[in-house]
Amino acid sequence: MLRPQIPERAAAVVERIRDFLDAHVLSDPDLSGPERFREILPKLQKLRAKVREAGLWAPFLPEAWGGLGLPLTEFAHVSEALGRSPLGHYLFNCQAPDVGNMEVLLEFGTPEQQQRWLKPLAAGDIRSCFSMTEPEFAGSNPVHMATTAVLDGDEWVINGHKWFTTAADGAAFAIVMAITDPDAGPYDRASMIVVPTDTPGFELVRNISIMGTPGADHASHAEIRYTNCRVPRANLIGPLGSGFTIAQKRLGPGRIHHCMRWIGICERAFELMCERAATRELAPGRLLGTRQTIQNWIAESRVEIDAARYLVVETARRIDEVGSSGARAEISAIKFHVAGVLQRVVDRAIQVHGALGITDDLPLAWWYAHERGARIYDGPDEVHKTVVARNELKRYGVDVR
Ligand SMILES: Cc1cc2nc3c(=O)[nH]c(=O)nc-3n(C[C@H](O)[C@H](O)[C@H](O)COP(=O)(O)OP(=O)(O)OC[C@H]3O[C@@H](n4cnc5c(N)ncnc54)[C@H](O)[C@@H]3O)c2cc1C
Numbered sequence: 001m002l003r004p005q006i007p008e009r010a011a012a013v014v015e016r017i018r019d020f021l022d023a024h025v026l027s028d029p030d031l032s033g034p035e036r037f038r039e040i041l042p043k044l045q046k047l048r049a050k051v052r053e054a055g056l057w058a059p060f061l062p063e064a065w066g067g068l069g070l071p072l073t074e075f076a077h078v079s080e081a082l083g084r085s086p087l088g089h090y091l092f093n094c095q096a097p098d099v100g101n102m103e104v105l106l107e108f109g110t111p112e113q114q115q116r117w118l119k120p121l122a123a124g125d126i127r128s129c130f131s132m133t134e135p136e137f138a139g140s141n142p143v144h145m146a147t148t149a150v151l152d153g154d155e156w157v158i159n160g161h162k163w164f165t166t167a168a169d170g171a172a173f174a175i176v177m178a179i180t181d182p183d184a185g186p187y188d189r190a191s192m193i194v195v196p197t198d199t200p201g202f203e204l205v206r207n208i209s210i211m212g213t214p215g216a217d218h219a220s221h222a223e224i225r226y227t228n229c230r231v232p233r234a235n236l237i238g239p240l241g242s243g244f245t246i247a248q249k250r251l252g253p254g255r256i257h258h259c260m261r262w263i264g265i266c267e268r269a270f271e272l273m274c275e276r277a278a279t280r281e282l283a284p285g286r287l288l289g290t291r292q293t294i295q296n297w298i299a300e301s302r303v304e305i306d307a308a309r310y311l312v313v314e315t316a317r318r319i320d321e322v323g324s325s326g327a328r329a330e331i332s333a334i335k336f337h338v339a340g341v342l343q344r345v346v347d348r349a350i351q352v353h354g355a356l357g358i359t360d361d362l363p364l365a366w367w368y369a370h371e372r373g374a375r376i377y378d379g380p381d382e383v384h385k386t387v388v389a390r391n392e393l394k395r396y397g398v399d400v401r
């Protein structure tokens with residue numbers, strides 16, 4: 001296996017995380033996945049306390065906020081280690097969308113917003129969600145939306161219809177993207193506003209059933225209606241009209257987190273695939289791994305995972321160097337490429353396991369169903385491919401719009 005060198009401090013954290021997951025999570029059949037999230041919550045809370053005691057809490061957060069202060073290039077490796085379990089990121093308080101919301105509040109929140117929302121989020125005392133996509137509009141073009149926030153005295157009055165608000169069930173607040181100036185240019189029309197979920201007019205219509213399960217708590221995606229939801233003017237995040245600028249900043253590091261989490265999933269699926277190939281007998285003494293088709297899948301998966309990791313780590317370095325907008329094409333490239341690797345590796349691992357592969361005894365079926373969304377959320381493949389192709393064609397003097 002070829003892999004980029006992990007910086008020394010991150011390597012130590014990664015090793016401790018692997019040990020923790022092996023000892024407490026991967027060996028526990030109750031914790032194979034988030035299907036019964038609410039039922040296993042007491043167990044998860046105990047494990048979260050253990051993570052804190054071990055000094056491994058929220059590695060991406062600055063130390064002043066109770067984290068380990070790892071920069072993006074180091075946290076990327078941690079995200080991979082956590083991805084080995086579908087519950088890893090939650091246990092270490094690095095789960096989407098809270099991680100993105102914490103980053104937004106850290107960079108753009110006022111001191112009051114940070115005390116009120118970031119502090120309990122960083123401590124893991126509350127959860128949050130991010131409400132942008134609307135069922136009536138193509139989420140691929142996020143500037144196209146109908147939710148409005150209108151100032152009335154010292155309050156924003158919010159009206160709108162959102163869906164796929166991940167983890168809204170049980171969240172303490174939503175960061176809502178709403179149009180605050182309909183007359184401004186497309187990228188300056190919207191703002192992010194904090195809406196506590198106990199605000200009158202905030203209605204969680206349903207947890208949307210996905211691939212046969214509506215999920216619950218952190219492991220869910222909700223449809224939400226905002227009807228004359230009134231929140232203080234001070235709940236606006238950043239300058240008026242900066243919603244898309246903030247979203248763009250949020251998405252760069254967010255895609256590194258996702259891609260490295262997917263690589264962690266790939267590694268676990270790969271381990272399971274190899275273990276099965278090395279132990280399953282087709283006939284006495286004739287192992288599955290002796291078949292060339294299986295060997296092809298192992299070889300192809302190994303190289304695809306290793307290559308994907310190099311791309312993501314290099315992209316994280318580019319973001320550190322030139323920022324998210326300077327690394328836009330690279331970010332788009334890893335987003336669609338790694339989502340494809342994830343889908344292929346998990347599919348091969350399932351096939352190698354035969355019927356066992358689609359049971360819930362292993363995490364493979366969960367990933368197969370619930371990570372299908374990887375090719376859609378944070379921008380579908382096709383949109384990211386357009387970004388990469390446009391960037392390439394520019395070198396040939398063509399500006400494709
Ligand atoms: C698991 C999951 C979690 C999510 N979590 C959140 C969340 O927490 N908060 C939130 O606000 N949203 C969330 N979303 C929504 C997500 O951001 C949108 O689904 C995504 O932006 C795509 O929008 P859409 O579903 O409206 O698809 P559409 O925009 O309707 O696109 C449909 C399809 O059209 C094709 N297409 C689109 N644009 C182009 C193009 N330019 N060229 C060629 N083909 C194109 C693609 O194949 C695409 O899949 C989540 C989605 C999923 C699946």
